[in-house]
Structures are given as C-alpha cells and as structure tokens.
Amino acid sequence: MAGTKRLTQHDIAKLAGVSQATVSLVLNGAPTALARIPQETRERVQQVIRTTGYVADPIARRMAKGLNRILGVFTYEPAFPSEQADFFAPFLLGIEEEAQAQNYDLLLLTGAGVGRERKIFADGNRLRIADGCLVLGREFDRAELKRLVTGDYPFVAIGRREDAGGPVPYVGGDYANGTRALVEKARALGHDRLAFIGPSGSAESIVDRWRGFSGAITGSAELVLHVDEVGRSAVDTLDAIVRSGASAVFFVELADAVRVEAAARERGLSIPNDFSAVVLGSHVRAERSHVQFTSFNIPREEMGRQATAMLVRRIEDAAPVEQILLTCEPVEGQTLGPAKKRT
Amino acid sequence: MAGTKRLTQHDIAKLAGVSQATVSLVLNGAPTALARIPQETRERVQQVIRTTGYVADPIARRMAKGLNRILGVFTYEPAFPSEQADFFAPFLLGIEEEAQAQNYDLLLLTGAGVGRERKIFADGNRLRIADGCLVLGREFDRAELKRLVTGDYPFVAIGRREDAGGPVPYVGGDYANGTRALVEKARALGHDRLAFIGPSGSAESIVDRWRGFSGAITGSAELVLHVDEVGRSAVDTLDAIVRSGASAVFFVELADAVRVEAAARERGLSIPNDFSAVVLGSHVRAERSHVQFTSFNIPREEMGRQATAMLVRRIEDAAPVEQILLTCEPVEGQTLGPAKKRT
DNA sequence: CTTGACTGCTAATGCGTATTAGCAGCTAAT
DNA sequence: ATTAGCTGCTAATACGCATTAGCAGTCAAG
Numbered sequence: 153m154a155g156t157k158r159l160t161q162h163d164i165a166k167l168a169g170v171s172q173a174t175v176s177l178v179l180n181g182a183p184t185a186l187a188r189i190p191q192e193t194r195e196r197v198q199q200v201i202r203t204t205g206y207v208a209d210p211i212a213r214r215m216a217k218g219l220n221r222i223l224g225v226f227t228y229e230p231a232f233p234s235e236q237a238d239f240f241a242p243f244l245l246g247i248e249e250e251a252q253a254q255n256y257d258l259l260l261l262t263g264a265g266v267g268r269e270r271k272i273f274a275d276g277n278r279l280r281i282a283d284g285c286l287v288l289g290r291e292f293d294r295a296e297l298k299r300l301v302t303g304d305y306p307f308v309a310i311g312r313r314e315d316a317g318g319p320v321p322y323v324g325g326d327y328a329n330g331t332r333a334l335v336e337k338a339r340a341l342g343h344d345r346l347a348f349i350g351p352s353g354s355a356e357s358i359v360d361r362w363r364g365f366s367g368a369i370t371g372s373a374e375l376v377l378h379v380d381e382v383g384r385s386a387v388d389t390l391d392a393i394v395r396s397g398a399s400a401v402f403f404v405e406l407a408d409a410v411r412v413e414a415a416a417r418e419r420g421l422s423i424p425n426d427f428s429a430v431v432l433g434s435h436v437r438a439e440r441s442h443v444q445f446t447s448f449n450i451p452r453e454e455m456g457r458q459a460t461a462m463l464v465r466r467i468e469d470a471a472p473v474e475q476i477l478l479t480c481e482p483v484e485g486q487t488l489g490p491a492k493k494r495t
Numbered sequence: 496m497a498g499t500k501r502l503t504q505h506d507i508a509k510l511a512g513v514s515q516a517t518v519s520l521v522l523n524g525a526p527t528a529l530a531r532i533p534q535e536t537r538e539r540v541q542q543v544i545r546t547t548g549y550v551a552d553p554i555a556r557r558m559a560k561g562l563n564r565i566l567g568v569f570t571y572e573p574a575f576p577s578e579q580a581d582f583f584a585p586f587l588l589g590i591e592e593e594a595q596a597q598n599y600d601l602l603l604l605t606g607a608g609v610g611r612e613r614k615i616f617a618d619g620n621r622l623r624i625a626d627g628c629l630v631l632g633r634e635f636d637r638a639e640l641k642r643l644v645t646g647d648y649p650f651v652a653i654g655r656r657e658d659a660g661g662p663v664p665y666v667g668g669d670y671a672n673g674t675r676a677l678v679e680k681a682r683a684l685g686h687d688r689l690a691f692i693g694p695s696g697s698a699e700s701i702v703d704r705w706r707g708f709s710g711a712i713t714g715s716a717e718l719v720l721h722v723d724e725v726g727r728s729a730v731d732t733l734d735a736i737v738r739s740g741a742s743a744v745f746f747v748e749l750a751d752a753v754r755v756e757a758a759a760r761e762r763g764l765s766i767p768n769d770f771s772a773v774v775l776g777s778h779v780r781a782e783r784s785h786v787q788f789t790s791f792n793i794p795r796e797e798m799g800r801q802a803t804a805m806l807v808r809r810i811e812d813a814a815p816v817e818q819i820l821l822t823c824e825p826v827e828g829q830t831l832g833p834a835k836k837r838t
Numbered sequence: 839c840t841t842g843a844c845t846g847c848t849a850a851t852g853c854g855t856a857t858t859a860g861c862a863g864c865t866a867a868t
Numbered sequence: 869a870t871t872a873g874c875t876g877c878t879a880a881t882a883c884g885c886a887t888t889a890g891c892a893g894t895c896a897a898g
Contacts (some may be wrong), residue, residue: 160884171848176886185887188846211563211858212884214554222602241584248603258603260591281553281565281600299548390545503854514878519856531876555854558883693865 154248159206168200175201179208223251223463224282225270226261243288243310254464259284284467286310286459291355302467306466308459312356312477321466321473323459327357327433330448330480334402334430337482339373342491343400343428347377347393349412350404350432361404361432377401386411390419393427399491400428406435406445413443413487422490434483446485451478501730502549511543517675518544518766522551566594566806567625569604586631586653589799597807604628618720627810629653646800649809651802654700655820664809664816670700670776673791673823674707677745677773680825682716685745685834685836686771690720690736692755693747693775703745704775720744733762736770742834743771749778749788756786756830777826789828794821 156355158351161175170173170193177185180199186194200206213221225247227240251258266348284306292309297316320412338346346369352362369375377396379389390412393401403409409431413423423429423443431447455478467470504518511518513536520528521540529537542547555562568590570583594601601814602625627649630640635652641659643650655667681689689712695705712718720739722732733755736744752774756766766772766786774790798821808814 160886162884172885173848173850173887174846176884177847180886180889188844190846193846211554211557211852213886215558215855215883216885216887218853220554260601260603281563289898303548514879515855516857516878519854519878520877523856525857531874533876536876537864552854555883556856558885559857561883647840720858736857 155265158209159204163300164197164200164204164206164412167204170197173389177353188366219467220281220283221246221256222259222282223256224259224261224287225286225297226285226287228287228293228302239290240288242452246453246458247286248456249453250457250460252331254460255284256464266418282483283465284308286463292356306463308463310455310459312360312475314356319473319475320415321462321475322461323455323478324356324452325433325452325455325475325480326477327360327363327448327450327480328367329362329369329477330482331402331432332368333482334432334448334488335365335368335373335445337383338400338430338488339368341400341428341456341488344372344491345374345376345396345398345400347379347396347398347401348375348400348404348413349377349379349389349393352378358404365402365432386415390421394421398428401431402430402432403445404432406431406433409445409487410443423487426492428489428491429487431485434478443487444485445483446488447483448480449483450480501552501819502547504551507540507549510547511540513540527620542627557836561621562810563598563626565602565625566590566599566733566803567602567628569628569630570628571634571636582633583631584821585795586799589801590629590803591795591799593800593803597803599626599807603627613705618662627651627806629806633700649806650810651806653798653802655703655818657662657699662816662818664805664818666798666805666819667699668776668793668798668823669820670791670793671707671710672744672820673825674704674775676710676825677775677789677791677831678711681743681771681773681831682711684743684771684831687715687834687837688719688739688741688743690718690721690739690741691718691747692722692736692743692744692751694723695721701747708745723739725754727732729758733758737764741770742820743773743831745773745775747787749773749774749776749790752788755788766830769835771832771834772830774828787828788826789831790826791823792826793823797821804815 161172161179162380165172165175166343174189175197177189178194179201181189195490218421225244248258256362286308287300288310292313294316297309297320299380301316301318301320307321309320309322310324313320313322348362348365349363353359366375375400377392377393389408395413401412405414409429413429416423416426421427428434429445431445434447434449458476458478462474462476466476504522508520511602516578517532517536518540520532521537522544524532552796553563559807568587573828591601604625629651630643631653635656637659640652640656640663644659644661644663650664651666652663652668654665656663669677680690691705691708693704696702709718719741719803720735722735729751732751736755744755746755752772756772759766764770772788777790777792801821805814805817805819806831808817
C-alpha cells in the first residue's frame with residue numbers, strides 16, 4: 153500500500169479519455185470555460201475522479217497559482233512553554249478562529265535552531281511558505297521590523313508598534329485610554345495622591361500605559377510615588393506606598409499587585425479601605441488570585457481575530473497599512489474604593 | 496512596495512553571474528557536486544544571497560523534491576480555546592521543541608469551515624502540504640483513522656489507538672500500568688474495598704485505565720462501587736462512597752475528585768483519614784486545587800516530542816510502524832494513606 | 839459559397855526548484 | 869600526440885497543476 157504513487161491529472165485524463173487540461177478545467181475551470189465542456193464529458197471525468205479518489209496535489213496547485221492560503225505566525229518567544237502559554241494562547245485562539253473562518257491554515261514558525269535568538273530572517277527560515285505573517289511577542293527586534301516594513305512581504309503586528317522606516321500595520325490594545333479611564337475613575341472617587349508601580353519605558357505597551365497615566369494627572373492630582381525597579385521586594389514597595397501617603401496605587405504588573413496585596417494584608421492593611429489598587433491590564437490567570445483587582449480588559453482574542461482579518465486583506469486585496477487600537481474596557485473589580493479623608 | 500516580485504534563483508544567478516543551476520547547487524548540492532564549485536564562486540553566490548535576503552520558495556522546493564520540512568498538526572478540536580488550551584498546550588510544547596530541533600516547521604490545520612466537524616479529509620486535502628502529520632484529540636474518527644492507516648501518507652497519533660485496518664503508529668501514555676501501580680500501592684497500604692468513579696469505556700485512554708484497574712483487583716480486593724455517570728452530583732457520589740464502605744476511591748477525572756473532596760470536607764470527613772482518594776492521571780492546572788491528589792504523571796511534553804521524532808523517522812527513513820507507550824510515574828500526593836481498620 | 843461565430847476540446851507554457859547529463863578547457867599520463 | 873581524467877560550470881528536464889492560445893469541426897447568416 154505504501155509506495156503507491158499518487159494519482160495525477162494525467163492518469164485521470166487517460167482513464168477518462170480526455171486531456172490533462174480538460175480534467176483541470178472540470179475540476180476548477182472558470183464558468184466561461186466550463187460552459188464549453190458538455191455535461192456528458194464532465195460527468196465522465198467526475199466519475200473517474202470519484203472512483204479513483206483522486207485529489208489534486210495542493211503543492212502543485214500553489215505552485216501554479218502562487219498562493220498558499222497559509223498564514224505564518226511568528227512569535228519572538230517559543231509559543232507554548234507554560235509561562236508563555238498563558239500569554240500567547242488567547243491571541244492564538246483568535247487567530248485560529250479567524251484563519252479557519254477565512255479558510256487559511258496556520259504555519260507556526262519555530263525560529264532557527266535551539267538556543268539561538270528567534271529571528272524572522274534567520275537563515276533557513278521558511279517564512280515565505282506563508283502568504284503573509286503575523287508577528288507577536290513582547291519585545292520586537294527593531295531592525296527586523298524595519299526590514300519587514302521596507303519589504304514587500306505582507307505582515308501585521310499584534311500590539312501597537314512605533315514607525316520603523318514607515319508605519320507598521322498593527323492591531324493593538326488601547327492601553328493609553330484604558331489607563332486614562334481608570335485614573336479618571338479613581339479621581340472621581342476622590343483619589344489625589346497616586347502611585348505608579350512598574351516601568352514606564354522600553355516596549356510600546358509600557359510606554360502607552362505611562363502616557364495614559366501621566367496624561368491624566370491634572371489639577372489637584374499628584375504623582376506621589378513611582379517605583380520603577382522590578383526586583384524590589386513587596387514589603388519595600390508597600391513601605392514606600394505607605395510612606396508616600398498614596399491613596400490609589402497603579403500597577404503595571406498583576407504579579408506586583410498580588411504580592412503587595414498579600415504584604416498589606418499581613419500587616420493588617422486592607423484594600424481598598426486603606427488604599428486602592430488598580431492593575432493596568434487583564435491577565436489570563438487572574439482567577440488564580442483570590443482578589444479581583446480593578447483593571448482594564450485586554451481583548452486578546454479579538455486582537456488575534458482582527459489582526460488575522462487585516463492580514464488577509466493585505467494579502468488578497470493589497471490593502472493599505474492600517475493601524476487599529478481596540479478599546480480596553482474597564483473591569484470593575486474590588487480594589488478601587490472611595491478615597492479616605494486624609495487626616 | 497507591495498507588488499515587487501519575489502526573488503528567484505534566476506535573479507540571484509544573474510546578479511552573481513552564474514546559472515540558476517549553480518545557485519541551487521551552492522545552496523544545497525551534494526558534497527560531490529559542491530566540490531566542483533570553487534570557493535570563490537560559492538562565496539560570490541552566498542554574498543548575493545545574503546544581501547538580497549533570498550530564501551528558496553519552499554513550495555517549489557517541495558514540488559521538485561517532494562519534501563517540505565513541514566509537519567502538519569491536526570487537532571480534532573480547535574487547539575486554543577481556553578478549556579482545550581490546557582489540554583493541548585503541553586503536547587504542542589513538546590512538538591514545537593522537537594520540530595525545531597529537527598528543523599521542521601509546524602502547520603496547524605484549522606479544519607474546514609466553522610461549525611462543521613473537523614475532518615482530516617475535508618475538501619482540498621490541505622493536509623498534503625505537510626510532509627506528514629500528527630493527529631491529536633480525545634476522540635478520533637475511526638473511518639478517518641482507517642483511511643490514514645491504509646493510505647501512504649505518514650502520520651503519527653498522540654495517544655494509544657486501536658488497530659484500524661492495520662496497526663496505528665502512536666506515542667501514548669501507559670495509563671494501564673500507571674493505574675495498576677496506584678492500585679497496588681493502595682493495596683499495600685491495606686486497602687481492600689475499592690471504588691471507581693468515572694467511565695470505563697469508549698476512548699482508548701479510558702479503556703486503558705479501566706483495564707489497569709480491574710486487572711489489579713485480585714485476591715482479597717473487591718470493587719465495592721463503580722459510578723459511571725458523569726453528571727451525578729458530588730454529594731450523591733460521596734453518599735454512595737460512604738455507603739459502599741470503600742476505603743480507597745479512584746477517580747478518572749480530577750474535577751470529580753475535587754468536588755467530592757470538597758463535599759467530604761464540608762461533612763467533616765477528611766482525606767485520607769476517612770478514605771483515600773487517587774486520581775488517574777495528572778492535570779495541567781492541578782495546582783489550582785489546594786489538595787495535592789495522589790495520581791500518576793502523564794508525560795505530555797515527552798509524548799509530543801517522541802511523536803514528532805517518530806513522524807520524522809517515518810517521513811525521512813520510511814521507518815516501519817512503531818507503537819510507544821511512555822511510563823506514567825506515580826505522583827505521591829497527600830490523599831493516599833493507610834487503610835483504616837474496619838470496625 | 840464565403841464569413842463569422844460557436845463548440846469541444848488540446849497543446850503548450852509557466853510556476854521555482856532539484857538534479858542529471860554533458861560541454862568546453864585544461865593537465866597529466868601513455 | 870592521443871587519451872583519460874579533472875575542473876567549472878550550464879542546458880535541459882521533471883515535478884503536477886492552471887491557464888491561455890488556438891485548432892478543427894459545425895452551423896447559421898449574408
């Protein structure tokens with residue numbers, strides 16, 4: 153059984169007593185061409201195809217047509233390791249859904265070689281198998297991004313990206329406005345003394361949060377604490393928060409918020425009674441923590457879906473560069489309450 | 496920018512002042528052929544390739560060679576929805592690792608059309624783009640499996656599968672012996688009256704557990720309760736367990752074990768003091784529960800890795816059908832204790 | 839009876855690569 | 869001086885399909 157050669161249109165043609173071209177036309181000729189093949193001939197060919205179980209070789213088909221109906225998915229970090237899985241899975245879910253709806257398959261680009269940095273253009277990378285690709289990851293390589301932008305290979309980034317030798321097509325989350333809305337909510341509850349825990353630079357996603365935050369600090373509001381370092385212990389951070397007299401604390405990372413909350417509870421402080429806490433973004437495994445932090449939702453699945461749709465547009469219609477930011481709706485949570493009257 | 500034609504070996508050849516054939520040979524000629532191209536020429540060609548960023552079109556390559564270095568991954572359920580993600584992610588991690596090590600890329604086959612059942616042989620047979628494929632999912636379609644076995648397309652199943660018109664190549668977990676080992680451990684601790692909570696039929700994975708379980712019930716041991724229904728409430732199940740006088744309860748599903756444990760605790764019963772509990776298999780998010788159940792480990796990543804390696808063997812060396820069952824090591828846990836002396 | 843349009847097909851070509859056969863030019867051995 | 873063998877390449881072809889140009893035959897209109 154194994155070793156049987158694949159049937160070709162030639163074989164079918166011989167069996168049906170026609171030419172290979174006719175078989176191809178019967179299979180998927182334009183209506184105008186089909187009109188010129190009489191019913192009888194068509195049926196004869198179809199019959200042979202049915203009895204032999206012939207299926208056209210997709211490779212040859214792509215070869216002839218130039219398109220694959222394959223989308224590449226390039227991740228700057230391996231996609232499935234458990235720590236990363238939580239991050240990538242929702243995106244991939246959206247991507248898979250939309251790809252399926254548009255009848256595309258997905259090619260996961262595994263990067264080149266273990267240990268080496270994952271580079272889109274790394275040698276031997278078979279990026280070009282796909283008709284276009286989605287690029288995701290926390291940190292992008294600027295040089296590669298530039299090369300993509302400058303090149304003619306269709307791609308879409310997931311997450312906002314600064315221009316890199318030209319505008320980058322992307323679908324991202326509107327972290328700036330998501331953050332701003334939370335700050336305004338806090339201010340409406342009387343919070344004036346605000347703290348920001350987390351970095352404010354480097355990746356776009358971080359910059360956007362900081363922009364939204366600092367842009368919303370106006371009037372009587374005041375930034376009384378900004379802890380930038382990551383490695384700092386929760387107790388130290390808590391000390392700093394208490395010392396600063398902050399009434400609302402904004403965390404970039406859920407993990408930091410969780411640790412600080414635990415430290416606070418241990419010290420007999422309660423959130424949001426003693427101070428409020430807000431997390432700037434939703435996190436996949438948030439339910440693992442027992443506290444529901446006030447935050448904003450990151451529509452990861454929708455980002456995946458829309459990025460995929462955009463990529464297909466760029467591939468099929470050579471659509472111009474688009475940049476989409478999806479709204480990040482606030483999540484109520486239990487950690488933002490009215491500000492205490494200062495003593 | 497968009498619309499620039501892809502580079503071909505022809506273009507490279509013109510730029511380097513050689514023929515297309517030479518470019519191809521430089522790229523991947525046999526050593527004997529390469530020996531006849533002087534260093535100088537090779538470097539000139541390589542230089543052009545480097546500066547232009549040329550990458551061979553894999554489709555054309557496959558066309559000519561019949562190999563693409565692409566592995567298809569077919570899942571009978573969408574791979575990323577959150578409930579499934581926990582199930583598939585570890586397999587995919589292993590698959591991705593090994594594929595990367597073997598320098599293959601992964602093609603996720605999205606199945607045909609939303610809502611329709613996912614069928615390997617659905618229209619277009621896109622499957623054939625890959626050199627071979629891995630098939631995973633809880634439930635397989637027997638007819639499709641048979642068609643795969645009978646055909647000459649290389650594939651490997653993840654999880655043991657019964658013969659389907661011939662032996663199925665697979666890498667699975669040895670649930671039968673994993674289960675048997677746990678039963679024997681319980682018996683060594685004096686447990687004679689055993690309960691089995693969960694189905695015993697349908698999918699191979701279920702059958703294997705039941706086989707391992709019932710095969711280990713010998714001598715003085717006795718199956719005093721078998722709850723097959725899934726929908727049953729935890730309280731009902733707990734009642735049945737208590738009534739049966741079982742001293743050790745084996746659960747197919749972690750979820751059932753968790754619910755019964757909660758119900759027991761509420762009733763003032765404690766595990767493993769009042770009765771022991773064993774879960775037949777490891778679960779990804781087990782840490783979410785606060786109880787560490789005694790169970791066996793399912794080496795999901797390793798299964799993914801070995802299945803991938805096996806598939807590559809079948810593709811490249813036309814290796815014969817292999818069937819591998821990986822050992823499922825016991826997990827100590829805290830829910831299996833010595834049997835109480837019966838009153 | 840010529841022209842034109844239509845019918846039912848086929849030959850030929852291109853897609854981009856891998857691979858094989860072989861050609862010219864040279865050197866060393868007979 | 870002929871032959872054999874080596875070097876450094878290239879021309880040609882195959883892979884399986886889609887597609888276009890066009891051929892031979894028929895038929896109706898002018």
